[in-house]
Amino acid sequence: MRIRPVTPARLVDELAGRITATPAAGFVRVGFDGADSAEPGALADALVDPLRVLGRPAVRVDLADFLRPASVRLELGRNNPDSFYERWYDLAALSREVLGPLAPGGSGRIVTTFWNPDTDRSSRPSYVDVPTGGVLLLSGPLLQGAGLDLDLVVHCAQSPAALARRTREELRWTLPAFDRYRDEVDPASLADVVVRVDDPGHPALVEA
Template identity: 30%
Template sequence: MDGFHNPRAIRHRQGRDSADGYYLDAYDFEAFSRLVLEPLGPGGDRKYRERIIDLRSDTPIEEPPVLAAEDLVLVVDGSFLQRELVWDEVVFVDTPFEVARERGTRRDAELLGGLEQARRAFDQRYHAASRHYLAEVGPVDRASVVLGNADLANPALRRIGGPADAVVNLFSYGTLQTPSVQVEHFGRELRGVQDVLPGYRQDWVTITDPAVIAVSGTDRHPIVRHTGDAADTTAGTVLEVTTAELAAADLYEVDDYRRALVRLGSGVDAWVYLAVG
């Protein structure tokens, strides 16, 4: 979103240190929607603009549109993105304020006139505006993916698959049906309904992750592969899980598996872990 800031005269019209000025005036969401989201959306011509301003020089930029590939996936990063815009997926990168302040002030000290000036700007403008956004919009609960970012070397997947109050179906044909595994990874035993996965044949994989082996009690886990043959079916259980629990399931499954959305024999759609490749 840096290329879709408003000009400085608009960004700073409520004062250079104004939190409301940053929250309400920093970004030109209307131009971003018109020049990026609409042409890349349904019925659009795929001709979008990459930026409209050079932020450092505060100079408007008139560049020709870029033609997007038909299979392009647009990923946008920036502040306050859930305030006005609607997205297919939202990844909220959750960083504690004290950690973000330390990173941001070191990064922007030269740009903002020194370390003390940067600290003041973060306290009075940027983070004050961010607290307003969190309180008014509730972006963490609305996001479909939440990633803990306190430790850059070890990001933590906290939730995936929908907003905080969502419940999703997870089809398990293996160790996630075991109550002890459920309690270890979800903190509770899950309710389940028997179902089948048509067009898939069960196979076996040897697990090497000692943590997974310790919880499941075995290094031999089932895995299913797509055959497309209706005669091949895999029996299992449909479990109702929260999006936080789906994230915990993702962390439990090793790299031999990938999660995909499938239609079960009952007609219910559910997530399932399939063989990679």
């Protein structure tokens, strides 16, 4: 294994090439797995325009828009790391409304949001028609080990020290959940691409 430093722009170029080369029937579903401090959403956002230039229209979905109701998320308290790990996100809705329609033979008709945490109600989204050849860029934490049907997973990895250092104070209660994720799932071993982002401004690709 070697760690190859790359610039953020080079990383985007290499990932765009990897995504366009990924075999899939109709659509490509890409997950960007990482804690908020690893900025998986920013990396996914940066790929939208390059993919479009390559003739692959991209649609962004953030796992934070697929929360479960507060009565489920907060049943064990507002800052319970086991709740965050096990019941925070509505993965069934994500599979039904996004990943399933983009599976081989799917309709391509998806929603990009599902739940509004401010109202604790459905966000009542309009449907989006993803054209054939389109790419889903899904970002969020804890994406692996839950049976999500993705064609390519990019894991934004951080050392425990970097994760603790970069996590915002209001989210530090989630740190035990990421320890559990690392121990139980070993996300770096499952991902198709691993990017070290102890400092997101200076990423590095982990290569076998």
